[in-house]
Amino acid sequence: MAQAPKIELFVKASVDAESVGNCPFCQRLFMILWLKGANFTLTTVDMKRAPDVLRTLAPGSQPPFLLYNEEVRTDTNKIEEFLEETLAPPEYPKLCCRYxxxxxxxxxxxxxxxxxxxxxxxxxxxxxxxxxxxxxxxxxxxxxxxxxxxxxxxxxxxxxxxxxxxxxxxxxxxxxxxxxxxxxxxxxxxxxxxxxxxxxxxxxxxxxxxxxxxxxxxxxxxxxxxxxxxxxxxxxxxx
The missing domain is CATH 1.20.1050.10 (Glutathione S-transferase Yfyf (Class Pi); Chain A, domain 2)
Structure with a gap:
């Protein structure tokens, strides 16, 4: 059996930096990974502190971004396409629409x-x-x-x-x-x-x-x- 991919999703943090903030694009990717049943880590990014992780991984980017087996992806639509293609049956469900x-x-x-x-x-x-x-x-x-x-x-x-x-x-x-x-x-x-x-x-x-x-x-x-x-x-x- 193939080794499970290492996935980390970075999303905008809440004002108190404790939970997820308001960002429909972050929530969209969070939902997709959950529905896929993939193992992943969720990391909240406090935008006020502009942490090192942002500067290092995705300079100039706003969350959400995805780290997939050490490779960074920053475009929400492209991340969605990538996850649908990569996390595919039989191991993961298809989430695309019929209509x-x-x-x-x-x-x-x-x-x-x-x-x-x-x-x-x-x-x-x-x-x-x-x-x-x-x-x-x-x-x-x-x-x-x-x-x-x-x-x-x-x-x-x-x-x-x-x-x-x-x-x-x-x-x-x-x-x-x-x-x-x-x-x-x-x-x-x-x-x-x-x-x-x-x-x-x-x-x-x-x-x-x-x-x-x-x-x-x-x-x-x-x-x-x-x-x-x-x-x-x-x-x-x-x-």
Whole structure:
């Protein structure tokens, strides 16, 4: 049997340097390694102290970065591709999506959320909220629409009952989207008193299912970390 690779993932540390900080890219890779069932070391990097490890291993880089058998990788998308190719069956599960649509579902949510949350003008709030909400509605529609595999099993299905974006297993698409949705949920509640509408049943179900999974729940930063990260960019609206 081949020797297991030596893997170390460096992620952004929390403000108190004790736990993981707010970084959806770090969480994405943390989830992937956990879902792969790989043995790896997680190292938090305190950005305020700019430790020697950063200067030595990845000068000029921000976490996340990966040390794989002594080789450093710094680009999140390329790390994801590398892990999917290298940690492959039969020893490790495949995490890629069956359906291309799953990989792009929700890809406009974070951009519209940022515009909504960084806006200081009450006059623009309704328009930006509608624009952001429309991305959630679109995402909800994707989650409520049966996938081809579901229709094969039940040609008369009108509503999807799948757990996640691409089926009943977490995939790379979920590792990309869920950390962002968690930030959206926490920040919108604090700064806009906005919660994801319960009428968006597909999206609500998706998040409920995700929070039950250790690979997601235990890789999330504390809510306080997210709020600290957004403190300087999110704007309270003075009504």
């Amino acid at each position: 291309k649509e799953s990989t792009i579902a929700g890809d406009d949510i974070f951009r519209k959320f940022s515009a909504y949350i960084k806006n200081p003008s009450p006059g623009l709030n309704n328009m930006l909220e509608k624009s952001f909400l429309s991305t959630l509605v679109k995402m909800n529609m994707y989650l409520e629409t049966p996938l081809p595999a579901e229709l094969e099993k039940n040609p008369n299905a009108t509503e999807s009952s799948r757990l996640y974006l691409d089926g009943d297993k977490l995939t790379l698409a979920d590792c990309n989207l869920l950390p962002k949705l968690n930030i959206v949920k926490v920040v919108c509640k604090q700064y806009r008193d906005f919660a994801i509408p319960e009428s968006l049943k597909g999206l609500t179900r998706y998040l409920d299912n995700a929070y039950k999974q250790d690979e997601f729940r235990f890789t999330c930063p504390n809510d306080s970390e997210i709020l600290i990260a957004y403190h300087s960019v999110a704007k309270y609206l003075n009504k």
